[in-house]
Amino acid sequence: MEQSDKKDQEKKKITEAKTFSVPFTLGENKENITITTNTSSNPSKEKIINQAFKFHSQGNILEAVKYYQLFINQGFTDHRVFSNYGIILNNLGKSKDAEVSTRKAIELNPGDAEAHYNLGIILKGIGKLQDAVLSYRKAIELNPALADAHSNLANILKDLGKLNEAEVAVRKAIELKPDDANAHLNLGGILKDLEKLKDAESSTRKAIELNPNFAEAHLNLGSILKDLSILNDAEVSTRKAIELNPDFAEAYLNLGGILKDLDKLKDAESSTRKAIELNPALADAHSNLGNILKDLGKLNEAEVAIRKTIKLQSDHADAYFMLSLIELLKENYQSGLENYEFRFTKNGAAIPHGVPKLKRINRIKLKKADKLLVVSEQGLGDTLQHMRYIPYLRNQGLEISFSAQTKLHSLIQASDIDQNPLTPKQSTLVSEGEWIPLLSLARDLEVSPENPIVTQPYICSTEELNKKWKNILSKEKRPIIGINWQGNLGTEKTYQGRSIPLEKFSILKDNNEITFLSLQKGFGSEQLNSCSFKNKFVDCQPQIDRTWDFLENAAIIENCDLIISCDTSIAHLAGGMGSKVWLLLKDIPFWTWGLEREDTFWYPSMKLFRQKERHNWNEVMERVSIALRSFEDVEPNLI
Incomplete structure (x- = not known):
């Protein structure tokens, strides 16, 4: 299966530029200051802040937190404290408090580019992507040479689907910091989404050249090579990621997908089970396992794996689609055809041949004189199989228009399926009625082995x-x-x-x-x-x-x-x-x-x-x- 959105997000998290532990240069602290935080006396602002900075620079975060909080409790203000404290709070998972603290730092010093940069990281973490974009752009406005801001901005633009803007931003990051392996890796991911696979491969290989032990880069290279159908090299690259990081669940998951494409199903099963062992909550791994088990003919086990996916992630479209294939193979048509509708939201979603401007209906009402546009989808065989229902619906009194692949039009006319079939382009010009994808008709007509609807020949030549x-x-x-x-x-x-x-x-x-x-x-x-x-x-x-x-x-x-x-x-x-x-x-x-x-x-x-x-x-x-x-x-x- 293709990599899922969740897995892509995991990769983006790994490849994001890091923030500094202390986001500003600390002055040299020659004196050994010790403050008792529970004393009745009030230490000076300078002593508190210096002690906080000292503990922070030493990595003693718990003590640093005490002094930052003491500083704030005393009513003191210093933009550096609020900025620094915001980073700690974010690292501790207290994102909302981190946002408040960082915004306070910006209020005290609006020209602090790194505070805007840090706020962008926090906002991205809590899903406020548009606000994060504004923060990164402000950081760049204040400091155009802040390479990490360009790189992180690119990641968010990628998440927002603004791939061309994302490419521009990450190339600027690379221009500013040519040896940043993370930036080259991020560029590779953006180019992959732009379907510029050879360029994506080059960028990712550059990340590996800069950092040969970059497990995530080897993983992403394997994914790109898989898309290029260079499967043996994809396997080698992904195994290298595992060698560098033996606990890399996503790498085992990707390896399982590559081995499946290589038709090494037993090995694919083992690799995917290893991903689940390392991360039992990795929904994609259960979904991929179900797909592999289906191909191995272990349908009951496959269904268990797919249902586990749905339990972990209730909106996992790929899992529902895979469940539909298992159900239909078992001739459970009622539930199977219902779940087959997830073909439009899964990765690599089915795209009808034409995008009508009409409202798409969820169910056919079968009311006489209703105008309905039926639009073909998927392959020629699918159209040939399911176009049998067009005359049936017309005989029920519906006013049917049928859009199908142009190469089938003469056959459709000779077979009296439709005397005026529409091209996909013409389907976008229909202005009356509603529309439905062709393969959804079987669900709405409740087709099953016991209720075939149409069994007589329906195709002929002249x-x-x-x-x-x-x-x-x-x-x-x-x-x-x-x-x-x-x-x-x-x-x-x-x-x-x-x-x-x-x-x-x-x-x-x-x-x-x-x-x-x-x-x-x-x-x-x-x-x-x-x-x-x-x-x-x-x-x-x-x-x-x-x-x-x-x-x-x-x-x-x-x-x-x-x-x-x-x-x-x-x-x-x-x-x-x-x-x-x-x-x-x-x-x-x-x-x-x-x-x-x-x-x-x-x-x-x-x-x-x-x-x-x-x-x-x-x-x-x-x-x-x-x-x-x-x-x-x-x-x-x-x-």
């Missing part, structure tokens, strides 16, 4: 295109098996293991008189050039490879005898058409497919072949090959 491809494919040897083996490269990061190397399909040609037809487009299609059974594909394959239009691909599918696919949009397209589909699934698939059934209520014409062992596609293909030999319905039905 008669003209069907005839065209019937004529072209009539020259081919039957039966024709359309295959698709590779998912979208971007989705592979979050749905690792769903794709199948094309060569794995070679077993299907043994003992089966079949002809393959590749439905693969883009990434992965290059495997066709080097596969060992290239001669088993239809002669018109080059023409098919040049066909990217979904409407025409639907006509090609219509003229195949069987579709065999991994979990991609092609499976949803064929399933929505009512074509015979054999879907090949990894051991823990996407929530749509559940965990056990060989069929699915989503597509009655689909049969599911599941991995019995993680990564073992050979065994799956053996079963598919046997099924092909006994598949009596695969006949030349299109001649």
Whole structure:
């Protein structure tokens, strides 16, 4: 999983510039002064303040506190005392009192830049970010060379989402103090958020160059390398952070995430459990553990970990979203679809294809004549799967507008889903009614295996295109098996293991008189050039490879005898058409497919072949090959 907001805050806390123990230069104190604080006599202002400064400079904070308080109780005023006392109070966790004391110092000496700087630190600590910005800016106005003020200002601007301003501020800090490892680390974090990952890497490496033992810098470098998909180097960097700080819970947590991406799930589990051992209150660690356990197929343990996350942090959107995936896999659709709404607030939140100006509704009212804009979201397969509800809602009397990916528009029109589908840009211009994300319809319609709502085929091509491809494919040897083996490269990061190397399909040609037809487009299609059974594909394959239009691909599918696919949009397209589909699934698939059934209520014409062992596609293909030999319905039905 991506790092959570809370973890980011922890890192920012670590990398903030430090304040001085005593924020002003103490004059040399040659005399050994001792004051009895409970005496009836009143020591002089100078003796009290000198003794307070002496204890403070020696690190004897408890004694320093006594003298600072005695000084104040005597009614004396000195801006240095109130400023210094404010730092101590803040370090003791008495933030409100620290603020009062520091503001008093500023009242006594408005030109004290460091007092404004210290106030900024206090205000940030109590969440008054806007006020902290004002304090840091005042400190900089009074002393433009105060590098730490620029650096800390950058951190707050980052928290406020003002990343470009934050970059300017931290670069000024570096200009003033080029050897400040903290500032270079802070710049790396800001650049990472700006998605300037290579620059972020350079800045973080500079922090490490300045301070090779900077555990936090090694940790952040590992996080950046993870985002760059340089996973082995990310692992090395994060392990270095742990070597430097063996009790660094956040480093074990990040290492667990990297190991998960490397598909080392057992090691990922161990590392994440270590993070929890070091910091049982680290909500993200429980959440990540739940995610790892889900991928390991330990769903009950995963649910326990996720619920622990929610107990620790009741607004943890990632945890609720992960809980929804577990519930849906278990076919608990009521709660699962409710929690699936957290996809819009989790890290890496789902973004609808278009941002309407209309009010978003929480629930469909199903009142006749209501105007409702439905906006697609996520991948093409999601749109193909859930657009079935558009005609259903229209038949209930609602006035529906449908915004979807442009490349699906011709298919949507031919299928009579919507005769005038909107582009994402056009959806922003709709001025009447309300709107709802497409994948929220299943929740509102209370879809479940017992209540599928729509089971009949709802996607089709045109008669003209069907005839065209019937004529072209009539020259081919039957039966024709359309295959698709590779998912979208971007989705592979979050749905690792769903794709199948094309060569794995070679077993299907043994003992089966079949002809393959590749439905693969883009990434992965290059495997066709080097596969060992290239001669088993239809002669018109080059023409098919040049066909990217979904409407025409639907006509090609219509003229195949069987579709065999991994979990991609092609499976949803064929399933929505009512074509015979054999879907090949990894051991823990996407929530749509559940965990056990060989069929699915989503597509009655689909049969599911599941991995019995993680990564073992050979065994799956053996079963598919046997099924092909006994598949009596695969006949030349299109001649």
